[in-house]
Amino acid sequence: MNSSRHRHPARLGLPVLAMSLIAVVGCSSADDGSSAAVPSAGAAAVKLCRNLDEVLPREVDGLSRQDPQPASELTAGWGDAVIILRCGVPQPPKMIDSKVAEGRDADAVAGAVDGVDWLMEKRDGGGYRFTTANRSAYVEVSVSAERADEDTSPILVAFAPAIKKAVPVGVAD
Template sequence: MNSFRHRHRSVIRLPAVALLITVAGCSSADDSASAAVPSPDHSVAKLCRNLDKVLPAKVDGESRDDPEPASALTAGWGSPAIILRCGVVQPPKMIDPKVAEGADPDAVAGGVNGVDWLMEEQGDGGYRFTTANREAYVEVRVPKGPDSSGVLIDLAPAIKKAIPEGIAD
């Protein structure tokens, strides 16, 4: 009888252990950011791969920690992550005449260290910057908190080196 109870407990424990392993396998302690990978044409993708090779190891004091899925078209720094995506489509606000005239308070055009940007305030308090007057559009999302000017200053040399001035298709 004692042996029966022992076997019965083992059978009950086995599913409980399997459940714990399954739950542990599904949860993740990894706080990696994620970013949708753009799908530009071949010539823009080549520019983006060149940009990836010259991006700084640190941006605004934050170490590089690329988002998932891994791609030469995306990069990230810090947590919450500053996310760069290269080869994005032209933002609609970039061609909005209200932005050019300064009449849209949520989108402002400007330049930092030789790189022109469209700055759009996001609903969560962060900002989205998209390069202008370059052969590829590069988007940088800065979460609420960090000083975005430091981010753009740190990224400008790499963008100037890898993405020529011009008009993206």
Template sequence: MNIFRHRPLGLLAPALLAAAVSCSPARDSATVAVPTPDAKTAPLCRNLHKVLPRKVDGRTRADPEPRSVYTAGWGNPAIILRCGIVRPPKMVDPEVAQGKDPNAIGGGVDGVDWLMEKEGDGTWRFTTSGRLAYVQVTLPEKLSGPDDSAQVLTDLAPAVKKAVPKGIGSMR
């Protein structure tokens, strides 16, 4: 009888247990829906992921679950970034373009244009416009207004400008 033939199975259970413990998400980590960018947008999002800052608004990077090159996060509660999202409907809404929608306005920060939308729960969501990929940033409730977002968008602008060229994103 070959004793080595059975030994790896005995070692497999502790190894699986250790892997499960090390891969389980922390209780306080955010969970977000991962975008599924098209083939033209995906490389831009992967490049953005590589150049994102370690800190945003003084908050340390703490990526959400499930881990993806299309998402990033900072702090707890987290500032969440998603790259490769579908173009928001408000981006082509004539009311927004004419400044008649109080819950959605356009603006720019350090050379990056954003659609700023107030959500039903009072939080704010920002989506790049005029870029080849749509990048969305959602603020936690305690950063409740567009004025609170200035440092967040300032910190993210260099990475967005470097990784996502100007242009019109996918219409999907």
């Protein structure tokens, strides 16, 4: 990867992310009742996710942190479930799909934003799910349909420093 591409914050929307294809071989206090399934992660992933929880931003793309129920160090939210992060999720099946790696899957795209590799999947209902690749634990960021029509790159840019600090490059269990 070209290291100069990672020196400036990216503002990648869906079309630009699709063009930057790469090969690809979910916190704490609860608020008003939004929910997110807590991943069943192994001990190594849980440790990394706890570290991630400590460095996650308080605000993402203008939205304040509002964690979902049940309260967990493996989940976080911003903007009343507009953005949900789950850490320690299983590897998405599309991550090993050769059609995605070759750029032949219209519903999934692989790309990098600020030094973090992501798999982006369109979700039923119009939202997106982004899952980190090439990290020692999988981190999933879901963006609701209400935000999916906007440029989602500031969301991924906001998470990049925390992910790079807490979840090292490697192969997830």
